[in-house]
Amino acid sequence: MRIEVLLKPREKAVFLPFNYQYQITSAIxxxxxxxxxxxxxxxxxxxxxxxxxxxxxxSQILAKRKKITSEGFWVIGEFSLKISSPLYEFLLHLLNGLFKDHKFKIGREEFTVKGAYIRENPEIKPGQIFVCLSPIxxxxxxxxxxxxxYIRYTEEPEFFSEKIRQNLLxxxxxxxxxxxxDxxxxxxxxxxxxxxNKGTKLIHYRDQKILGYLAPFTVEGSSELIAFGYDTGFGEKNSMGFGCVEVK
Structure with missing residues (x-):
């Protein structure tokens, strides 16, 4: 299950760095x-x-309007963030915390929580096509x-696939x-x-440089494993903002 959080900047626009994942993990x-x-x-x-x-x-920050610069980007107006977990207790405390004071802080920037919506999982089956909301x-x-x-899918697709499977297991x-x-x-x-398209993204997470992929993908096999990947994230470093996906 996941929660979609709608956030509003205190000003009309707010400037954020490209590598904001650590700040969001901390905010959660x-x-x-x-x-x-x-x-x-x-x-x-x-x-x-x-x-x-x-x-x-x-997910990454999902903004309808933003302006990219060499050092980061401007978010103009409201934007959303999708947070996914199979843990009921996690989702319960997250919702309670969001509505405690209706504030969510990313780094030094404070946002108003305009809404938080529970999104039920879609029906997921083998052969499902997904899009990445954050790099895998x-x-x-x-x-x-x-x-x-960090394994390059274009060089070792079978190895990449097997590492996804082993991690999910x-x-x-x-x-x-x-x-x-199964x-x-x-x-x-x-x-x-x-x-x-380039398909890859290099994220600087504190002192780490992490290479991930942002591209549509298909998964065949165990329905249980695929659905669990939707909830908890595909691949590694999920709680650091990697592997969040959506059904295409």
Whole structure:
């Protein structure tokens, strides 16, 4: 399930940096803490399972009007943000926090919460086509690299697909305490789209440089896994603002 938050700047327009993901992650925890400081702290510090999954993801800023500059962009008027999670407690505290004072702060900028709407999950089936609301990221450990190597789909599509599957299986098992009855999954980006468009995006997240993909894709295989990916995010680093998708 997901919540669509409608935000209004205090002025007619507000300037934001290109790399705002960390500020939004922080804002989400701060908002949850308004409802339950204990839940916010536990989610942030511990998460779930050995890998400390947070089980939430969020979209990029979805603005009808914006103006790009060399250092960032102006958001003109109201905009929205989609936040997705399978955790009922997360969504409950997020909603409570949003309506506590109707404020949501991204970095130094404070916005008024004009509305927060629960969006039920659409029917999702094998062969579903999705669009990315935030970049999809998968990585591996590679000899000669001191940091994780972000897999290039155009170079290793099968490996990229398998890493998506393995990541979803780990998250699914941690959340449900079991594996899905069907663990098959194969992932395809729209290669025609990638040929015509850049398709990649480099995000600076604090001291990390993270390479992700923003392109339509199709997923075949387990309906359970695909639906879980819709809720919690496809790929890695979901709570940092990666892997949020929407049905095309």
């Amino acid at each position: 925890y701060e908002t949850i803490a308004k409802s339950s400081p204990d839940f916010a702290k536990k989610l942030h510090d511990e998460g779930f399972g050995e890998r400390r999954f947070k089980f939430f993801t969020f 990221v998968v990585s591996t450990i590679k000899e000669g690299y001191a940091t994780p190597y 780990r998250k699914f098992e941690t959340y449900y305490g079991r594996l899905p009855a 663990d098959r999954l194969i992932f395809f980006f729209d290669e025609e789209y990638l040929k015509k």
